[in-house]
Amino acid sequence: MTEFPALVPLDAPVLVGYSGGVDSTVLLHWLWRCAQASGTSLRAVHVHHGLQADADDWVLHCQQQCAARGIELAVRHVQVESGTGLGLEGAARQARRAAFAAELRNGETLALAQHLDDQAETFLLRALRGSGVDGLAAMSAYSRLGEKPLWRPLLAMPRSALLDYARQHALHWIEDPSNGDDHADRNFLRLQVLPLLRQRWPHAAAALAGSATHCRQTRELLDEEDAELIAHLEVAPRVLSLQLLRQVSPGRAARVLRAWVVGHGAAPLPATVLQQALDELLPADNDRQARVSWHDHAIQQWRDHAYLLPARLPALPPEWQAEWDGRAPLALPDGGQLRLQGTPAFERPLQVRARVGGERILLPGRQHSHALKDCLQREHLAPWRRAQLPLIFDGPQLLAAADVVIAAPLQAWLQAHGAQLQWRPGGW
Numbered sequence: 001m002t003e004f005p006a007l008v009p010l011d012a013p014v015l016v017g018y019s020g021g022v023d024s025t026v027l028l029h030w031l032w033r034c035a036q037a038s039g040t041s042l043r044a045v046h047v048h049h050g051l052q053a054d055a056d057d058w059v060l061h062c063q064q065q066c067a068a069r070g071i072e073l074a075v076r077h078v079q080v081e082s083g084t085g086l087g088l089e090g091a092a093r094q095a096r097r098a099a100f101a102a103e104l105r106n107g108e109t110l111a112l113a114q115h116l117d118d119q120a121e122t123f124l125l126r127a128l129r130g131s132g133v134d135g136l137a138a139m140s141a142y143s144r145l146g147e148k149p150l151w152r153p154l155l156a157m158p159r160s161a162l163l164d165y166a167r168q169h170a171l172h173w174i175e176d177p178s179n180g181d182d183h184a185d186r187n188f189l190r191l192q193v194l195p196l197l198r199q200r201w202p203h204a205a206a207a208l209a210g211s212a213t214h215c216r217q218t219r220e221l222l223d224e225e226d227a228e229l230i231a232h233l234e235v236a237p238r239v240l241s242l243q244l245l246r247q248v249s250p251g252r253a254a255r256v257l258r259a260w261v262v263g264h265g266a267a268p269l270p271a272t273v274l275q276q277a278l279d280e281l282l283p284a285d286n287d288r289q290a291r292v293s294w295h296d297h298a299i300q301q302w303r304d305h306a307y308l309l310p311a312r313l314p315a316l317p318p319e320w321q322a323e324w325d326g327r328a329p330l331a332l333p334d335g336g337q338l339r340l341q342g343t344p345a346f347e348r349p350l351q352v353r354a355r356v357g358g359e360r361i362l363l364p365g366r367q368h369s370h371a372l373k374d375c376l377q378r379e380h381l382a383p384w385r386r387a388q389l390p391l392i393f394d395g396p397q398l399l400a401a402a403d404v405v406i407a408a409p410l411q412a413w414l415q416a417h418g419a420q421l422q423w424r425p426g427g428w
Helices: 024-039 055-069 087-103 115-128 161-170 186-202 204-233 250-263 271-280 372-378 408-417
Strands: 016-019 042-048 072-077 109-111 142-145 148-151 235-236 238-241 289-296 295-302 305-310 321-324 335-342 350-353 390-394 399-400 419-424
Touching: 016 024, 024 055, 024 399, 042 055, 042 087, 042 109, 042 238, 055 289, 072 087, 087 142, 109 250, 115 161, 115 204, 186 204, 204 235, 204 238, 238 271, 250 271, 250 295, 271 289, 289 321, 399 408, 408 419
Parallel strands: 016 042, 016 109, 042 072, 109 148
Antiparallel strands: 142 148, 235 238, 238 305, 289 295, 295 305, 321 350, 335 419, 350 390, 390 399
């Protein structure tokens, strides 16, 4: 018999995911005892999926159990979307995680009741889907849900230990009738496959969970190497050197691209898009502008670099214009901003408008004006950024193209006043 873990000190408020089933009932009871011993606050959240006829009764059960112990309970109703390609089980999991994220307060840790048998099932599911090391690492005891900490304190405990604990403490829980239906993949593994494996290998679940641990350790080492490589390859925020990326193996390049986009808050690269990126971006000549897109993001190749961009970059409307005296930042219609740093205002309001083409500008140290288009090419400004450039005029005279190209008169004024022009493009 596996010994249930002793009470642990809690150094932060905890929010427990509480379905009312035996696993989460055990977790809630154990953490309630830990919280009492630590003097730490504890809350619970129940997600109402609306998928079972008794779902309202489950809410009532959870409310009664929490009330008996003085535990605050939040109930979140969710709509499980069909047609997402995730299946009912996957869609419910996605909706549940979104509800947890919405309920979590600042400083709280989310605690979930997954255990060793769940880990074994997850490992088998991912192995059957052809996952690599990252997927086979399965679940971690400590991870994150968005920006908030996620804790699975029972991950090393077999389900039998949870049942022993529940009986020892005379706990009451509900049984989800769908758990007895082996139509869902996870239930099929739980009800049919793992019991058969245990007949031959009694410690099958522990062995599978152990393999997941080994994969997780390997993944952590690879992640460290990926981070070091990205620091070397990323020449500017969201900009990777393709010349340097071509020097690593295709497998490492794939890991780097996946880690790079996730590290900047983009949705993970689907396998097909990742392969497209490897096929089209890496071999691309310098004069090509290969592009791959997924969800709300895109990777754009330009001048031997890969740029991580929103899939739809806003541009300034051609007819847009505004007056600006520099006293406050100027909000641009594409979500960007112009700011004058270090001085209260210009001597008189200036005009700001979008590019229309054909503009000329007088550069410092020059006697004659130059075509703005030529100046921007010399500054290596990406084509999508040129469409966002706000131009600053004093009457008919072009004073600046954002902070990229600044005319001689404005440059002299900025230097004399210890001021600086700053442009933040929209869409980042």
